[in-house]
Amino acid sequence: MIYKLFWALRALLYAPFFGKFGLPSYLGRPLFLMGIKKVFIDKRVRIFPHLRMEVHRSGSIHIHEDVVISQNVHITSAGNMVIGKSSLILANVFITNIDHDYEEIGRHVVKQEYMIKDTIIGENCYIGMGAAIMAGTKLGKQCVVGANSVVRGEFPDYCVIVGAPARIVKKYDLETGKWEKCS
Template identity: 75%
Template sequence: MIEKIFWGLRALLYAPFFGKFGMPSYLGKPVFLKGIRNVFIGNKVRILPNLRMETQDGGTIHIQDDVIISQNVHLTSAGNLIIGKSSLILANVFITNIDHGYSEIGVHVVKQKITVKETRIGENCFIGMGAAIMAGTILGKQCVVGANSVVRGNFPDYCVIVGSPAKIVKKYNPETHVWEKIKERN
């Protein structure tokens, strides 16, 4: 409990440097922050320690209300990255909207052109421990991403996504009110 008081005080100290920092939000001791003037944090956002968050080339990060971000999370954006309200992101997760080029032989990857693709996490999503949400991923409402999944692509509302590469294994059926397994295609 006492650490959360310090995290709240830290949020007050850091708030003027962000594009927006809603209250009452708190911020555990970050490990790295870059370009946070382009980071917009909603109300009641809880960020645990060791966050790495960076924007570049005018990119933005929008974390909507009532989001929880666990420890050791890395968020990076050169475009518009959105994390929907009431989402939970567990530890050791990576979320980006940037792909590094690699086509030029003999040129270091960090010196090659980057590609930016919209990345958006819908509201009330659950991102499991160790997941990687890659550039160009759009998650609908209340998607569940399994631990250690590597996710890229568009996923509809109310689905469970697992694996590397990730695929839908369950979807919510609004008629039966049951999360149903998806039959594998051969």
């Protein structure tokens, strides 16, 4: 528990460099931070060590309250990115709203234009270990993303998403109160 005290002190030291850093939140030792003046973190956000967070160009990242981000997570934004309240992001996850164009043959992909699409994670979502949330993804409320899934597209509230490419395998039925398999 003493390490959380150090993480809270680190949060206090880093807070002025963020667009917003709500307290009480804490921040484990990050690997790399860039453009964090455009990162807005609400209260009670817990970020574990080895975060890599980058904001490019006019991008922004909004992390709502009570979010947990586990270790070794990489988040990169050049557009609008939102992580909804009470979401849990497990270790080794990648979240982006950037794709690189690759149309110009003979030109390095990194030197080609960004293709930016907003990425939004709804409230109370669970992102499994090793998942990749790609540009343009919109997850509804309380979605569950399976481990190692590659997610792109729009997904409704209350669904379980797995695979590469990811697809819906279960939805919550509000009438029966049960999670039901999708065919």
